[in-house]
Amino acid sequence: MKIKSIHLYSYDGRRRDVQFHLNGLNVITGRSSTGKSALSEIIEYCMGRSTFNIPEGVIRDRVSWFAVIYQFAGEQVLVAKPSPGSGRSSCSTAMIRRGADIAAPDHTDLLVNDDDSGVETLLSRMIGIPENTTAVPLENSRESYDANIKHTYYYLFQKQTIVANKDQLFYRQNEPFQPQAIKDTLPILLGVSSRNRYKLEAQLRTLQRDRRLNGKLLEQARGAVETSEERALGLISEARSVGIFATDRGAGEPVVSLLRDALSWTPAPVPEDDGQRVATIETNLFGLREQRREIQRRIDATVQFAKRSEGFESEAGEQRDRLASIKALPKSKETGEWQWPFTEANLALSSPIASMLLAEIESLDQEMTAVRGERPALEAYLVVQRTALEAVGDQIRTKEVELSAAIASNEVIAQMGNRNNAASRVVGRVSLFLENLLPDAEMARLEAEEKRLKAKADDLERKIGADDSGERLASTLNNISMHMSRYITDLGGEFGQYPARLDMHNLTVVIDRPSRPIYMPRTGGGENHLAYHLAALLALHRFAANNDQPLPRFLLIDQPTQVYFPSETVYAAAGGSIEKTETDADLEAVRRLFEVLRRFGEEDAKGFQIIVTEHANLRDDWFQSALVEQPWTKPPALVPNDWPDESDESASVVPS
Incomplete structure (x- = not known):
């Protein structure tokens, strides 16, 4: 894509044409203020930019349409756009014409x-x-877009x-x-990003959207199953309350x-015992x-009782232990038999007191045995009673749900005026419930679909992760940087003896000195900055042109030799004069710049178009032919002086 010509139209129908050489310089x-710098704004405006950046003045006031004819391989395209008009700063309408050779x-034909x-x-x-789609990470907040x-x-x-x-x-x-x-976008324009990657990422985004939708359906289905009973x-309680079916129906019958x-x-006459259902449930409750x-x-x-039994057992045990201690009294030294203390000799256990005490001990033993025997029965009894208590609690909760539904239904009956309307409402809710009730087969299908989508997403992520775009971009930048040092040297820039590279992270030029890298913002002198700019752009376009990458084959440079003049005033005063250029400029540097640009279009990237707008002028034949x-x-x-302004009421299109 190159610039064949630029065309401006006056409000009275006249046309100004600027023709360009398709190849080379x-x-x-x-002079200043002749419209040279506006050429880039016109080209950009006719490449689809809606914003109208042409400066205020005669061009805005006197031009009604702008047109550019672009040259492609075997075809030309004309893009014409009207001036936005007074007080407006943008225009998005256009005229397009295509053909092998367009005039x-x-x-009047616009x-x-x-x-x-x-x-x-x-x-x-x-x-x-x-x-394509830009390679924006999927977790990033910004969205992908097409270059x-x-x-x-x-x-x-x-x-x-x-x-x-x-x-x-x-x-x-x-x-x-x-x-x-x-x-x-630069990796796309340089042919670095894999086209297959865009396809895979688009498939992954679609797949992730499908997973989110399926996940929501699965979550809703699981929630519905948990609350469906x-x-x-x-x-069912509401249906009974409004008389859809008999109150005694449903025992052992499947709920669904x-x-x-x-x-x-179907609607039926309203029964007279509307409140009977609530009263019955309340009685049951x-x-x-x-x-x-x-x-x-x-x-x-x-x-x-169990606690008291334990207390009795403990007390009886203590009493028995005290009574049993009489058997520990000392024996008579004379007879060797058990002897009551402080009594006459030979008063042994056969005495009435001893018999009474021993009988008491035996009675306590029998009572303690009976208490211990009752304990397992008490525990079994408690288990039975607690099970019965839990069962009754479940029945109460079920009845409370029925009562709540019955009361709500009766309230609806009172509000709607008759039971048929209330029943219709219940039937509608039943219908909605049954529609949303997911069959087991559908639940299994959703779960299987979730597994399938996850496996496919994992596979796509593995394929995307295996993409080598990063390595290819580094290789491409190395190829571009390989030529930058030579262009810096040819343009007279400083540090041309060291490798230079294009830093895509900071979008600048870096000189790799052995001691430390030097970034363009830390260098001095306009000549150096010009050399770094042109070196980066020429090397980039050289790679794109020689490797058939989708970048237009033109470069427009506005007033580059200004750095070779003593001041901006002196540069502006040159006004296209050869004599003034030779007198005031660093003539060797100016000639060197244009020779680099000429050689680029003739040798480095054959057929590449470079357009330079300038105040300088050289008498060399090759420069004059450019x-x-x-x-x-x-x-x-x-813009000619005699073109009328937009506000000139006398301006009218001259018939062709």
């Missing part, structure tokens, strides 16, 4: 037939930008304020979000089957609660 030189149309989106799509496709012709602007225009700027290498690099866009019981039968309900209290009383009494037009010496040169 093009130079437009002349600039007359003013008409809108497309917009900037169509221009971007067409130029992107014709230049060969592949289908298109707009993302080539950074490398096509070196405007007056940028060409020797040490802090900004690329056009628009200083604008918000643009540095990241450069980093995202309780909801079903409530619906019972609810399906409710769908066949009262009886169940009384039963629960009675069981609890039995449990409490049993526990107290001039697009004679120096623009009388402002304005791009």
Whole structure:
């Protein structure tokens, strides 16, 4: 893609044409304020940019349409756009015309037939930008987008304020979000990012969306299963309350089957015992609660009895131990038999007192044996009673759910005025419940689908992780950097003896000295900054052109020789004059610059188009043959003096 010509149209129908050489060096030189710097804005405007950045003045006031004819291999494309008009700063409408050999149309033939989106799509496709999506990490907050012709602007225009700027290498690099866009899209434009990767990432995004949707369905299904039984019981109670089926129906019958039968309900006369269902449930609840209290009383009494038995056993044991101690009294030394202390001799256990005490010990033994024998029975009894208490509690909870549903149904009956309306509402809720009730087969299908999607996503992530785009980008940047040092030396830049490279992380030029790297912002002198800028861009375009990558084959440089003049005032005063250039400029540096640019289009990247807008002029034949037009010496040169303003009411289109 190159620039064949630029065309401007007046409000009265006249046309101004600027023709370019398709191959090699093009130079437009002349005085200040002649419209040279506006050429890059016109080209960008006609490449699909809606913002109208042409400075205020005669061009805005006197030009009604702008057009550029782009040359492709075997085809030409004309893009024309109307001036936004007074007070407006953008325009997105356009005219597109294609053909093997296009001539600039007359003013009367200009008409809108497309917009900037169509221009971007067409130029992107014709230049060969592949289908793509920027490689934005999936967990990143910013979204992926497609690289298109707009993302080539950074490398096509070196405007007056940028060409020797040490802090900004690329056009628009200083604008918000643009540095990241450069980093995202340059690998695509250099053919580094794998096209297969874009396809895999698109498939992964689609797959992850499907997983999220399936996951929500699965979560809803699991939640519905967990709550379905309780909801079903409530619906059955509501259905009974509003008379959909008899209150005694449902014992042993499947819940879902019972609810399906409710769908066949038809309106019937309202029965007179609307409150009977609530009263019955309340009566049942009262009886169940009384039963629960009675069981609890039995449990409490049993526990107290057990505690008292333990106390008796303990007390009886102590008494028995004290009584048994009489057997430990000393024996008579004379007879060797057991002897009561402090009594007459030979008073042994056969005495009445001893017999009574021994009988008491035997009675205590029998009572303690009886207490111990009752303990297992007490524990078994407590287990039975507690089981019964739990069963009654479950019945109470079920009845409370039924009562709540019955009360709610009766309230609905009172609000709606009749039971039929309430029954219709219940039938609707039953229908919704059954529709959302997931069969076991559907649950199994959702779970199987989740496993399948996860396995496929894992496989895609492994394939994406195996992509070697990072290594290929490093190799490409090394190839570009290989030529940068030579261009820096040819342009007279400092540190040309050391390797130079394009730093994509900081978007700048780095000189790799043995001791430490030197970044462009830390270098001095406008000549050095110009050399670094042009070296980076020429090396980048050389790689793209020689490897058939989708970058336009032109570069527009605005006023690069300003760094070779003593001051901006002296540079502006040159005004396209050969004599002034030879008198005031560093002539050797100026000639060296243009020779590097000429050689680039003739040898390094054959057929590459370089357009330079300048104040300097050289008498060399090759330079003069590169001039697009004679120096623009009388402002304005791009727009004729006799073109009318937009506000001129006398301006009208001249018929062709």
